[in-house]
Amino acid sequence: MTSADRPGHLVTTATLDARYLPDVMALVERCASHDGFDAGADEGFVRARSYPVPPEIVRQTADLIWIVGDKVVGYAGTYGFGRDEIEVVAVVDPEWRRRGIGQALINEAIGVGNRAEVGRVLLVVPRFSVGGHALAERVGAKRSHSEAAMVLRDVPLGGDDLGLGLVARIANISDVAVLGEIGSSAFDGSPDEASAISRSSIGAIGRTIFLIAKGGEDVGMVSIAVDHGAASIAGFAVRPEHQGKGIGRAVLRWLVRRLHGDGIAPITIEVDVTNDRAAGLYRDCGFREDRIYDYLAVATG
Numbered sequence: 001m002t003s004a005d006r007p008g009h010l011v012t013t014a015t016l017d018a019r020y021l022p023d024v025m026a027l028v029e030r031c032a033s034h035d036g037f038d039a040g041a042d043e044g045f046v047r048a049r050s051y052p053v054p055p056e057i058v059r060q061t062a063d064l065i066w067i068v069g070d071k072v073v074g075y076a077g078t079y080g081f082g083r084d085e086i087e088v089v090a091v092v093d094p095e096w097r098r099r100g101i102g103q104a105l106i107n108e109a110i111g112v113g114n115r116a117e118v119g120r121v122l123l124v125v126p127r128f129s130v131g132g133h134a135l136a137e138r139v140g141a142k143r144s145h146s147e148a149a150m151v152l153r154d155v156p157l158g159g160d161d162l163g164l165g166l167v168a169r170i171a172n173i174s175d176v177a178v179l180g181e182i183g184s185s186a187f188d189g190s191p192d193e194a195s196a197i198s199r200s201s202i203g204a205i206g207r208t209i210f211l212i213a214k215g216g217e218d219v220g221m222v223s224i225a226v227d228h229g230a231a232s233i234a235g236f237a238v239r240p241e242h243q244g245k246g247i248g249r250a251v252l253r254w255l256v257r258r259l260h261g262d263g264i265a266p267i268t269i270e271v272d273v274t275n276d277r278a279a280g281l282y283r284d285c286g287f288r289e290d291r292i293y294d295y296l297a298v299a300t301g
Helices: 021-034 039-050 055-060 101-116 130-138 173-187 191-202 245-259 277-283
Strands: 009-013 064-069 071-080 085-092 120-126 142-152 166-170 207-214 217-227 230-237 269-271 287-299
Touching: 009 101, 021 039, 021 071, 021 085, 039 217, 055 071, 055 101, 055 191, 064 101, 071 101, 085 101, 085 191, 101 120, 101 130, 120 130, 130 287, 142 230, 142 277, 166 245, 173 191, 173 207, 173 217, 173 230, 191 207, 191 217, 191 230, 207 245, 217 245, 230 245, 245 277, 269 277, 269 287, 277 287
Parallel strands: 085 120, 230 269
Antiparallel strands: 009 064, 064 071, 071 085, 120 287, 142 269, 142 287, 166 207, 207 217, 217 230
């Protein structure tokens, strides 16, 4: 299908303001109802697009909206973390699929990656989405990795204390360097990339990063994002030399009890499907697998 044959037109914005946010939310609901999945995580992602974009990731961030007549029928959001890649989440109204709209959105998202001079674009596709995988194949995407979204089902017992002599405090901008050290020691990536991710979260609406200390040493970190009463946990890391001592389990149990006590639900966390150790920890803390996302990479340039 040529662009001349494709119905509608593209609108690009830096954030989702009141003009488009309700319509994009409604689009996500229609897709969820048709495809049979819980829209909660996608709705949280979309709502967060109405918040100010941290300066470090402005070039990597775009909201791509496809409109036919006066109706929003397609959407793709790109998001960067200050590193050499961006992630893309896209949806197309079931009534408007197979008309080239999805491919147009993905092509434009790849263009955002090119202009931001990142090395690759990661298409985030639910495992169940046959159409999403077919589209990714058409644009030459190759599997990078997969993550399981896990949802808290059983709240672990315990009190308000962390235990093990651990102390938690909310990180601020002066902690970016140590957050980068902890994050890069536990995950792939450089300290600069990990610092950029933390810097973009500190002070962002609904985002909190806790630094975990033991004996005066910062040994771990965990980041949470709260939106409309739901929470997602990310950036959960313990320095390698302190792993295997029960710190991760103590921190996660403390955090989910704290969130649950504040009436926050659902609480989700994502884990690489090959990381059996982390997945086992999360199950022990009451999380259960909900769905799997495949991350499919397209090289830019």
